[in-house]
Amino acid sequence: MTLAHEEPAISSIAIAPGIVDTDMQKALRDVHGDVMPHQEQSIFINLKESGQIVKPSDVGTVLGNLSLNMEKSLSGKYLNWDDTILASYRGH
Numbered sequence: 001m002t003l004a005h006e007e008p009a010i011s012s013i014a015i016a017p018g019i020v021d022t023d024m025q026k027a028l029r030d031v032h033g034d035v036m037p038h039q040e041q042s043i044f045i046n047l048k049e050s051g052q053i054v055k056p057s058d059v060g061t062v063l064g065n066l067s068l069n070m071e072k073s074l075s076g077k078y079l080n081w082d083d084t085i086l087a088s089y090r091g092h
Contacts, residue, residue: 004076011070014078015063018054019047054081058090065089 003012019025028036028044047053059081066074066089079086 001076001078008075011072011075013066013070013074013076015059015066016078016080017059018081019052020056020059021048021053022056025053058082061091062086062089065091 003010025044025048028041029048033041062081066086069089074085077085082090
């Protein structure tokens with residue numbers, strides 16, 4: 001917000017990607033159960049099984065489209081990657 005206010009010629013936005021299905025997430029689910037309490041590991045397993053984990057390509061599409069075509073009115077905002085205001089950036 002400060003950058004958007006102090007440098008209006010620069011467009012800036014902060015995006016929270018959510019829990020993204022990366023190699024690290026896979027390792028937490030599949031490999032690190034022997035060094036992590038079962039309750040903690042089950043959180044990551046349940047996120048995957050319930051479809052609450054985000055595909056990297058979904059977040060990447062939003063970030064790429066924002067990089068190329070961000071509306072000036074979004075500058076200075078902090079949003080979740082799937083916020084309704086970003087629907088047109090999801091490419092669906």
